[in-house]
Amino acid sequence: DADVTQTPRNRITKTGKRIMLECSQTKGHDRMYWYRQDPGLGLRLIYYSFDVKDINKGEISDGYSVSRQAQAKFSLSLESAIPNQTALYFCATSERGLTGYTFGSGTRLTVV
């Protein structure tokens, strides 16, 4: 099984719908992150969490919310999806300190 699992892998939704992307990890890491990837724009940080009681906004948090249900679970919600939220979304985890991230395989979201 993957260390960082994202569900669903692909999703098509309609404008205005609420959608939740889920992430679970078996790494035992405290830190979890949600990134968005768009062609030519790289990876941009949406939200991050340093532990269950800690949630922080990233560079592009407008239109998104998150929930850290447990150390191993971090979900991203789009309250009212819009077409420009069509993108590839990645969850990542890390240990404390300056170490690498472990990324999930991503969720490709299309808002029509």
Next chain:
Amino acid sequence: QQQVKQSPQSLIVQKGGISIINCAYENTAFDYFPWYQQFPGKGPALLIAIRPDVSEKKEGRFTISFNKSAKQFSLHIMDSQPGDSATYFCAASTDSGAGSYQLTFGKGTKLSVIP
């Protein structure tokens, strides 16, 4: 505000050649510089990383060169192979306290190694 600028956006290299990807940063507080490799349909994976107390780090065919005064760092892939074809991201971070940090990524370079 883009804190890490990456170039080129795309790169085509012949098999056996050297691939070079460059990044420049603005925030002098950055003290960790990783490179990630991403294959289609997969998440980015850590390739190699460097701290500013050294000017070069080599792992197999992959080398990071770091120039602190110029605020630049680069990835060199020696003897490039078709299997190296992927998108490469540079990144930078600083310890924001409590032993935690967030990575700022460059926009990525799509590398194609042709036979």
